[in-house]
Amino acid sequence: MRSMSLDRGFVEWQDCHVSPGSCQHVAVLAIEAVVGFDLSIPCQVFGHRDEAGRYRLSVCSAGPQPVATTTGYAIAAPFGLEALADADTVVVPGYEYSTPIAPAIAKALAGAHARGARMVSICTGAFALAQAGLLDGRRATTHWRDAAELAACHPLVDVDPNVLYVDDGDVLTSAGVAAGLDLCLHLVREDHGAEAANEIARRMVVAPQRAGGQAQFVDRPVDDGDSSLEPTRVWLLDRLPERTTVAEMARHAGYSERSFHRRFVAETGTSPLRWLQTQRVLEARRLLQTTSLPVEHVATLCGFGSAAMLRTQFGRVTKSTPTAYRQAWLAA
C-alpha cells in the first residue's frame, strides 16, 4: 500500500473490513484517462462493505501520481501494479485508448493472466487486454462505438459488437458502461450464486440479470413509461412454469402478435420465446444452486416440458449441463 496522504481514510476503511480466509482479491486497474463511471462499477459491486466477506478490493494504477478521469476529476489509487500479482480477478475499466498503455502495464496484465487470474474488462478496457495479448484468438466485446477500431487494431481478436458481455472462461469482456455492471453481477453469480448476485442488484437498484448474449442496441429505452412491455415480462416471470404462447403474451400487452414481436425485440434485443427460455434457464440455475431438487423437478418448476428440454436450453445458455453445473457449484 502506498503512503499517500490522500488515501488515509480509505486505508482505515479497508483494514476494518478485510476478512481473512476465503475472500477473493479483486484488483481494479485505473489506466490514465480512465472512465470514472466504469471504474466505480467494480468498486461498487466488489468493494461495498456488504461484500467484505466475499471480496477484497484493491484499486491500483501504474504510477504514484493521481490518474485523470475522462470526466473532470482525478483519482488517487492506493495500490500500484504489484497488486495484480496476487489478484484472483483483475478488472480493467474503460479508458482513453488512443495512447497505448505502458509496457509495464501490459506486462503486469499478461503476468496476472499467466498466473491464472481471471481477467475482466469494461467498455474500452478491452483495448488494454488486447494490447497485452490476452484477447488473441478469443471472442471479445467492447463499446459498440469502438468495436470496429478494436478489430482493426487487433486482427486476431474475434470482436462481437452485438452482445453485452462475453464470458470466455478466464477472460471476460463487456460492452459500454452499464454492461460492465451486468458482467460484474455475472461474476458474482458465478462465484457465489444467483442469490448473492440478486442481493447486490437489489442493493444497487438494477435489473438482476441481463444475459450476456443480448444486443447492445436497445432501440426503445425500456423505461419509457406506458408503452414499455416491462409489465408483460414481469407477468411472464410470475408464471414461468406455465406454457405461454407468443399470442397470449401479445394479448397481455395489448398488441397484435406482429407488433408485440417487433417491440419486444426492440426493447430486449431478443425474441419473445428466446428471452423466455433464457429466463427459464436462469431460474433453473438458481434452483440447482439453492435446492437439491431432482433435475426433473427443476425442469417442471421452470416451465420446461421435460428434463431433456431443460438440458437442451441449459446447454445453449451456459454451455454446461444441469448436473455438471450443480456439481461444479457444490464443489466450489
Next chain:
DNA sequence: CAGCTACCCCGCCACT
C-alpha cells in the same frame, strides 16, 4: 434418431 405437429420468427406489404 426420426417424424410429426404446433408454434415461432421475420421479411414483405398493405393499411392507417
Next chain:
DNA sequence: AGAGTGGCGGGGTAGC
C-alpha cells in the same frame, strides 16, 4: 410522405 401497425406466408425450430 413517413412512421407505426398488423395480417400473411413459409422456412425454421421446439417439443413430444
